[in-house]
Amino acid sequence: MKYSINDFPDKNGFYGKYGGSFLSPEMNEEFQRINDFYQRIRNDAEFIDELKYIRKHYQGRPTPITFAKNLTDKLGGAAIYLKREDLNHTGAHKLNHAMAYGLVAKKMGKTKIIADTGAGQHGVAMAAAAAYFGMECDIYMGKIDAEKEAPNVDRMKIMGTNVIVVEDGAGKLIDAAAASFAAYEKDYERCFYPIGSALGPAPIPQMVRDFQSIVGKEAREQFAEMTDGKMPNKVIAVVGGGSNAMGLFSGFIDNDDIELLAAEALGKMREGEEERVGEHAATATFGEFRTMSGFKSLALAEEDGTPKPAYSVASGLDYPGLGPELAYLKEIGRIKFNAINDEEAIDAFYDLSKAEGIIPALESSHALALAMKMAPSHPGETFLVNLSGRGDKDIEFVLNNFDK
Missing domain, CATH: 3.40.50.1100 (Rossmann fold)
Known part of the structure; x- marks a missing residue:
């Protein structure tokens, strides 16, 4: 189904059946x-x-795209490019x-x-x-x-x-x-x-998407400049609630031939296992249609909207809900979700650090892990990954718990 950012949300803040505002009067x-x-x-x-002035003179935008040559050579297959939101002031998107x-x-x-x-x-x-x-x-x-x-x-x-x-x-x-x-x-x-x-609640999902769309706009122009006008075959971002993902995806969503892939937190589980509540934050995989936190979307919650426990090694991902626009894009098949567990994310954290001298946030490591899993079987393709944040905040935790 063809999707245009300009058509959503509707006047009541809905993306299909997802969204709206359900709060006290x-x-x-x-x-x-x-x-x-x-x-x-x-x-x-x-x-x-x-806003343009602030982004240029305070935030330090535009952030660059980096071709991860060493990681690409190590993996074989697809060429991996990184949109460097870790270089945005304060260290993330x-x-x-x-x-x-x-x-x-x-x-x-x-x-x-x-x-x-x-x-x-x-x-x-x-x-x-x-x-x-x-x-x-x-x-x-x-x-x-x-x-x-x-x-x-x-x-x-x-x-x-x-x-x-x-x-x-x-x-x-x-x-x-x-x-x-x-x-x-x-x-x-x-x-x-x-x-x-x-x-x-509406209008927050629209506001955040609009504010983050600078990532996709920059990335589209930068990638074309680096590759003689070509577009990436796959665009990959991690999804907790959806801010960095909608930011990057918004720049490519009109191109139906570009695959949009979202990585979410499988936590302590492994792919294909039956759900163990409290050991993951994979809302797109295991969530159900609920009204939670004042809006309708997929959520890890009881029928009355009471949240179920969520978990991820990345603190920014252990939330039991999904943004309404992403839920709708999943429903219509425009975005494909993939679950990445803690072990895969930690491996990606170390692999990028050692191969490129770039330490990613644990959240971003989920998107990177998905790209690394897929790259060997996609020779000749290009992957663009949103490196949504830097890993300074995670270093002590990782070394204390996953020292490699």
């Missing part, structure tokens, strides 16, 4: 105000010019939406940011945005993630952000999300709530 009104404001300014020349969120919040007259984070990259990005725009910032982070990703906690604090460690529940991203939204509900008139992925 008061919060639905607030998200509608955000939607009305965003639709007014998203194509405004002044807003676009301000998250700043692409964080700075745009901050600009929107400032124009709306908001004075404080309230957000949550898993691996800490969204939190660090929002801390930077808050500092840049002169806003207060509270970031909620699960206890387990805060301990695991301690360097990012320190970075947020240094930038003036108040980091609130959530000990309720499993101490993970889903718990931080619940706590942060509860705080936002009490103070929404002066606060802005920037969700860190392409999911949540």
